[in-house]
Amino acid sequence: AQTVTQSQPEMSVQEAETVTLSCTYDTSESDYYLFWYKQPPSRQMILVIRQEAYKQQNATENRFSVNFQKAAKSFSLKISDSQLGDAAMYFCAYRPGTTSGTYKYIFGTGTRLKVLA
Amino acid sequence: EAQVTQNPRYLITVTGKKLTVTCSQNMNHEYMSWYRQDPGLGLRQIYYSMNVEVTDKGDVPEGYKVSRKEKRNFPLILESPSPNQTSLYFCASRYAGLGNTEAFFGQGTRLTVV
Numbered sequence: 001a002q003t004v005t006q007s008q009p010e011m012s013v014q015e016a017e018t019v020t021l022s023c024t025y026d027t028s029e030s031d032y033y034l035f036w037y038k039q040p041p042s043r044q045m046i047l048v049i050r051q052e053a054y055k056q057q058n059a060t061e062n063r064f065s066v067n068f069q070k071a072a073k074s075f076s077l078k079i080s081d082s083q084l085g086d087a088a089m090y091f092c093a094y095r096p097g098t099t100s101g102t103y104k105y106i107f108g109t110g111t112r113l114k115v116l117a
Numbered sequence: 118e119a120q121v122t123q124n125p126r127y128l129i130t131v132t133g134k135k136l137t138v139t140c141s142q143n144m145n146h147e148y149m150s151w152y153r154q155d156p157g158l159g160l161r162q163i164y165y166s167m168n169v170e171v172t173d174k175g176d177v178p179e180g181y182k183v184s185r186k187e188k189r190n191f192p193l194i195l196e197s198p199s200p201n202q203t204s205l206y207f208c209a210s211r212y213a214g215l216g217n218t219e220a221f222f223g224q225g226t227r228l229t230v231v
Binding site for chain 2 (some may be wrong): 043044045103
């Protein structure tokens with residue numbers, strides 16, 4: 001069974017600094033997708049960044065980037081130039097590829113990020 | 118605007134009183150699903166639907182029912198709610214085609230069963 005592990009329940013970062021959130025996953029599939037979702041106090045689930053397993057290049061979205069290590073099954077999120085608005089719960093998620101016939105997301109337990117002014 | 122709409126956003130109910138949480142999407146997505154979010158457990162899938170009249174259990178289906186009579190709607194039914202169903206619930210939808218299609222989430226429903 002696939003699993004997603006976020007080992008850091010809570011992290012803190014100083015405003016304008018860089019922080020890295022960790023995520024590891026376990027799967028026997030070769031075709032899958034990985035995601036980071038942000039959940040601010042409003043509870044809305046907001047997609048931050050996504051990565052296709054077949055792509056070697058790490059995904060980047062403005063201040064957000066990932067370090068995807070397929071062999072190690074690691075998918076960390078780096079937030080550069082942290083802003084107060086980045087404070088939120090962050091969830092790492094895994095989804096099998098379409099050929100698996102399974103469509104569900106598997107989420108980690110979340111990392112609460114605090115940004116200190 | 119593309120969106121998934123859940124109602125209500127907050128609900129307090131008593132044990133055993135049947136309730137329905139509605140979910141509607143306007144993107145013509147085939148795939149819809151329900152998750153519950155609990156502290157320390159992340160989001161866990163309750164039920165999902167591949168298309169109209171096609172539903173199946175997720176990881177934590179006990180105590181819940183769903184139906185998919187129309188493509189846009191996927192209500193979650195709690196026939197006899199119990200306090201252990203107090204949770205934050207999310208509905209999500211996605212295009213079921215090939216590729217890395219994005220899942221869209223509703224705003225969440227905070228349910229308290231007393």
